Amino acid sequence: MTCFTGYSVRSGSGDTLGRVTSSSNSTQASIPPSALDRFHAVIPAGGVGTRLWPLSRAGAPKFLHDLTGAGTTLIRSTYERLLPLSGHSVMVVTGEAHGEAVLGQIPELNLEDLVLEPEPKDSAAAIGLAAAILHSRDVAAGRTGSAGTIMGSFAADHVIAPVQIFRDAVGQAVVTAATDKIVTIGIKPTHPSTGFGYIRTGEKYQVADAPDAHHVIEFVEKPGEQIAQEYVASGDYLWNAGMFVAPVSLLLDHLAAAEPELHAGLTEIAAAWGTDHQAETLARVWPTLPKTAIDYAVAEPAADAGDVAVIPGNFTWDDVGDFAAIARLNPAAQQENMTVLGKKPRVYSEDSSGVVVSETQRVVALIGVKDIVVVDTEDALLVTTTDHAQSVKQAVEALKAKGDSDVL
Amino acid sequence: MTCFTGYSVRSGSGDTLGRVTSSSNSTQASIPPSALDRFHAVIPAGGVGTRLWPLSRAGAPKFLHDLTGAGTTLIRSTYERLLPLSGHSVMVVTGEAHGEAVLGQIPELNLEDLVLEPEPKDSAAAIGLAAAILHSRDVAAGRTGSAGTIMGSFAADHVIAPVQIFRDAVGQAVVTAATDKIVTIGIKPTHPSTGFGYIRTGEKYQVADAPDAHHVIEFVEKPGEQIAQEYVASGDYLWNAGMFVAPVSLLLDHLAAAEPELHAGLTEIAAAWGTDHQAETLARVWPTLPKTAIDYAVAEPAADAGDVAVIPGNFTWDDVGDFAAIARLNPAAQQENMTVLGKKPRVYSEDSSGVVVSETQRVVALIGVKDIVVVDTEDALLVTTTDHAQSVKQAVEALKAKGDSDVL
16 A cells, blocks of 8 residues: 555644644645535534443443543543644534533533533434534535535444554545545455445546555345455455545435434434424434444445445454453553453452453452453453453343343 | 261250250260360361462462352361260360461360460460360369370361261261370271371270270371372271370370470470460470471370370371362262352353362453362462462462462
């Protein structure tokens, strides 16, 4: 992959933020400044991260934790990763319960860019509402056609490195989206994972300042092992990391075609947004919206229509899906064979390996346990192995069924 | 082994305690009532039970826990096991820090029978002091020779069943001790354990009302595996469970011969016991006493002198040495494949086996962990396996070395 840095950072944001590298500024003349100026980052912060229970839970979901020892929460890292591209044009869509926590993490957030869902409605509603609100602002401001907002949606709980390569890919995605495309960033597979959906890439898409852009032939669901191996061997497939960059008008057009009811509801809410009717409209309309994923509602039909492009992302990407990921992502937290996370962990281990997450001040002693996962919180304790990390979700469901919801 | 019930319970204690079986009373005439009337039970309650950390610890040692789901602590069970034989003639020797807790468990205890050690001095000093105090009382009361006290020493933290067979063995030991013998109760080995010392039995010892009594040839240290197998195959060896029944005068004679310094110190303390000088004498003399085990100081030399007999105990006996024992001893606490102990355990397990001890109200979720040991206390958490149960002791030593003594 070509490492491209030929897009500008957002005009005027460099000095204020102090995050702009000088190399970015040097080539500013080579791309239309308008593309990145149209960019508005959207951070959907939904999902509890059930496989990370009892660390992550309804009241304190995954994105509010520092799961990589970076010293910042995942949502703050996501925000800072986007900041040089978006400036303060960042919107967060999250559950009502997490509004305050999100503002605690991103005090710079404009209050009108904090969108609170009365209840979870899956990604099409969350991202669609963001698009509808941004589009409604465009209309109000007279920004039509190629002046309209290009939104980029990036989940609040992903881990990405190095950020400069990520920013380069997003930059290419923005200029590609400016050609009226929905652009996804696909991750070069490092192994034949059966846990992710894949993106089948087509021919190179010729866009000035986006040398890595390709057409997308189709999105495919999580494959079996055999198919996954074929995908990776072919070199034509990328992991679908759920990152979308698109003109809001184009995204809404596809949503209207595939999910007219959802589109109508979101349009009604967006029209009331920022007015005296916002709360009433949201409370009335939101519960009626259908639950569906943005992949079904927008990405797949748009790909069928030939409207989707992809920028391959040659960076490491992890959605921190379980405690095995925690071990992978924290090489710096190794104590002998243990990965130890926590504010002031007091862990003694002998003849043991695995992960300890210590949210309490308790001494944790591990003897003769291999590939163990111990998550020690005030009201719940999990003991499993890295091999069983994915089973944590079922355990949480079982606890719910048993009536132990107070710790979920 | 003959199941013998031909000894009387302690005269006069039956009605008061309501614990006497009618079969015991029916043969009262066949033995001299004086033997059991001379009996005074001594319960040494020392030792932290380090292998049971973090459940058992310096401030709350093993004997203060209910480790069998019996609903009572080990020390209370020990007391109740002896009560029909000893009546209220029970002495407890424990550390100063545990005096109050012991009285909490045995409110019936006479205060002059609560002997508090200023610091741990091993079993010879603890049992020797009990013998010296009881002997001193005998002297003061004019009980000499065959009227003197027969003490029986039984550790506070052992688990025994069924109690009636135990009581039968103790009854035989008391009448055997009345023939001026130090009598141990040896446990019939169920397997070639390398964790216990063994007692080599000799010929039958002819004592009226003690049909199982045998001479003891020698005590032998914990053997290797090969030797242990030979011992068990021979049928001549019993496990040494550290239970001794002896006239206090005889025990003290042997102590005086083997450990004159210790004997002199204990005699000085005993002489001051119950007087105004008790505290001062104890504080001055106790720290100077040598540390040694009762086996070396009394049992082994007495066996060499031909003064030791044994009653084989055909009951199950466990010294609850580690968490593997906890699993063994709590068949009733099984939830699927897990042994779960605790006041209100909230344990969810899936595809797991082992032991959970829950001293907190936290939810404990176990997924895919086999033969696991999880001990969950307010300030410390242990995760190990039943195979590594014996290694807990080293972990505690390592924590001490690391400066984590607050949780030990």
